[in-house]
Amino acid sequence: MIHVSATPVLALRGVSKRFGAVQALTDVDLEIHTGEVVALVGDNGAGKSTLVKTISGVHPIDDGTIEWEGKGVRIGRPHDAQNLGVATVYQDLALCDNLDVVANLFLGSELKTASVLDEIKMEKRAKQLLDTLSIRIPSVRIPVAALSGGQRQVVAIARALVGDPKVVILDEPTAALGVEQTAQVLDLVERLRERGHGVILISHNMADVKAVADRVAVLRLGRNNGTFTVADTTNEEIIAAITGATDNAVTRRKARTATATKEDAK
Numbered sequence: 344m345i346h347v348s349a350t351p352v353l354a355l356r357g358v359s360k361r362f363g364a365v366q367a368l369t370d371v372d373l374e375i376h377t378g379e380v381v382a383l384v385g386d387n388g389a390g391k392s393t394l395v396k397t398i399s400g401v402h403p404i405d406d407g408t409i410e411w412e413g414k415g416v417r418i419g420r421p422h423d424a425q426n427l428g429v430a431t432v433y434q435d436l437a438l439c440d441n442l443d444v445v446a447n448l449f450l451g452s453e454l455k456t457a458s459v460l461d462e463i464k465m466e467k468r469a470k471q472l473l474d475t476l477s478i479r480i481p482s483v484r485i486p487v488a489a490l491s492g493g494q495r496q497v498v499a500i501a502r503a504l505v506g507d508p509k510v511v512i513l514d515e516p517t518a519a520l521g522v523e524q525t526a527q528v529l530d531l532v533e534r535l536r537e538r539g540h541g542v543i544l545i546s547h548n549m550a551d552v553k554a555v556a557d558r559v560a561v562l563r564l565g566r567n568n569g570t571f572t573v574a575d576t577t578n579e580e581i582i583a584a585i586t587g588a589t590d591n592a593v594t595r596r597k598a599r600t601a602t603a604t605k606e607d608a609k
């Protein structure tokens with residue numbers, strides 16, 4: 344059974360971020376629980392990348408607060424985010440093409456015995472990790488350049504899991520993939536949830552969002568424009584929040600529900 348935590352593992356409250364004259368984020372709230380997938384959606388320039396970069400320590404926030412397991416924290420640089428337990432997989436994947444899967448998985452966190460690289464241990468751990476995630480790769484000893492786009496994506500996600508983060512941020516993980524490879528990546532996202540990670544999934548693809556996300560948070564022009572439970576929200580409602588056809592969608596939704604309940608009671 345998937346256990347969703349009561350206190351969010353990560354909460355952003357009233358977060359703002361400016362780049363010179365550009366106000367990229369204004370007063371944004373976001374909550375992520377362990378064992379849930381939250382899709383972050385919005386048009387180009389809505390602030391999705393900026394928001395995840397505030398969480399991953401690339402762009403420290405100007406205003407607002409960040410809470411980790413209910414306590415205020417400061418994320419001033421990537422190291423702070425990693426220490427808390429945030430791992431981010433960016434679109435460029437940052438894999439080293441000429442290195443094999445094992446070397447890529449342990450890049451920067453190599454296992455050593457008596458200060459010598461322990462290749463056997465790393466290979467064993469790599470196989471275990473890929474096995475537990477049901478990731479099938481022809482061999483962990485082939486260079487990642489020889490893998491398909493979907494396999495490269497799952498290797499990049501597996502690498503993010505080496506440090507056992509509580510929150511995993513995936514930036515458009517299916518953007519460049521075909522149907523079958525997309526399914527493979529979405530399967531992996533499901534498994535991250537089952538393992539109790541909190542997942543933030545940036546996506547432009549409504550089918551992906553519907554397939555794996557529990558909730559969807561919409562950003563518009565750097566502000567929240569609604570958070571929806573995916574299971575009882577239509578694509579049209581989400582798209583309307585993205586495009587701005589609905590303003591402050593959550594509030595309106597609540598008002599609508601309240602009115603409907605009153606009508607029913609008559």
Ligand SMILES: Nc1ncnc2c1ncn2[C@@H]1O[C@H](COP(=O)(O)OP(=O)(O)OP(=O)(O)O)[C@@H](O)[C@H]1O
Pocket residue numbers: 362365366367385386387388389390391392393394
């Ligand atoms: N480093 C930066 N310096 C200046 N402006 C920036 C910087 N990063 C982002 N912005 C601006 O902040 C706003 C939000 O951009 P952001 O990249 O976060 O949007 P996005 O929702 O991720 O868009 P996309 O889907 O196109 O990636 C945009 O107006 C963008 O031009």
